[in-house]
Amino acid sequence: NAGVTQTPKFRVLKTGQSMTLLCAQDMNHEYMYWYRQDPGMGLRLIHYSVGEGTTAKGEVPDGYNVSRLKKQNFLLGLESAAPSQTSVYFCASTDSTREAYEQYFGPGTRLTVT
Amino acid sequence: EDQVTQSPEALRLQEGESSSLNCSYTVSGLRGLFWYRQDPGKGPEFLFTLYSAGEEKEKERLKATLTKKESFLHITAPKPEDSATYLCAVLRKGSNYKLTFGKGTLLTVNP
Numbered sequence: 001n002a003g004v005t006q007t008p009k010f011r012v013l014k015t016g017q018s019m020t021l022l023c024a025q026d027m028n029h030e031y032m033y034w035y036r037q038d039p040g041m042g043l044r045l046i047h048y049s050v051g052e053g054t055t056a057k058g059e060v061p062d063g064y065n066v067s068r069l070k071k072q073n074f075l076l077g078l079e080s081a082a083p084s085q086t087s088v089y090f091c092a093s094t095d096s097t098r099e100a101y102e103q104y105f106g107p108g109t110r111l112t113v114t
Numbered sequence: 115e116d117q118v119t120q121s122p123e124a125l126r127l128q129e130g131e132s133s134s135l136n137c138s139y140t141v142s143g144l145r146g147l148f149w150y151r152q153d154p155g156k157g158p159e160f161l162f163t164l165y166s167a168g169e170e171k172e173k174e175r176l177k178a179t180l181t182k183k184e185s186f187l188h189i190t191a192p193k194p195e196d197s198a199t200y201l202c203a204v205l206r207k208g209s210n211y212k213l214t215f216g217k218g219t220l221l222t223v224n225p
Binding site: 004031033040041042043044045048050056058090092094096100101102103104105106107108 | 146157
């Protein structure tokens with residue numbers, strides 16, 4: 001049981017390049033989330049999904065797109081990377097079938113845009 | 115709008131010196147308050163959930179308490195391995211399980 005995994009762990013992009021971050025969970029959770037964490041800003045929600053085939057905007061969605069084609073995977077895309085998207089990205093998931101609500105996080109992806 | 119404020123931003127303790135971290139919150143309809151621990155270069159690790167005022171949870175040297183306006187994370191006789199950033203988050207009822215996080219308290223425990 002690996003929990004929540006993220007690929008890649010590190011990435012350096014040039015301005016204007018695109019990339020996709022992959023999140024996978026093996027806990028059969030319905031709800032999945034993408035956050036970014038910046039110094040002095042805390043964790044901020046980018047997009048989230050309440051089930052396979054659904055996505056919704058969070059607090060800071062601009063410049064990102066997401067897809068949830070399979071229940072266990074949640075993809076975060078950057079179509080045209082900007083230096084302001086330099087950050088650490090975390091994926092999380094929640095078991096919505098029981099009244100516990102805590103989110104379980106992956107190890108993060110450190111992205112630098114030059 | 116939900117708000118979570120953690121204080122202090124940073125705390126330095128000597129090994130064995132007990133103290134508390136504070137999490138003040140404003141939310142209309144609290145479903146739960148969460149504490150996480152985050153080590154450098156890693157994802158947040160879940161510690162506790164508190165659901166109602168007066169509730170307490172304990173885990174080793176950590177004890178979390180909750181009132182209607184704030185939560186405290188008490189650290190008793192800390193050890194260097196307790197050094198980490200501690201995050202507080204709130205969940206509002208009807209919010210699709212979306213958490214609002216505070217900025218965290220960086221705890222350093224010196225031997």
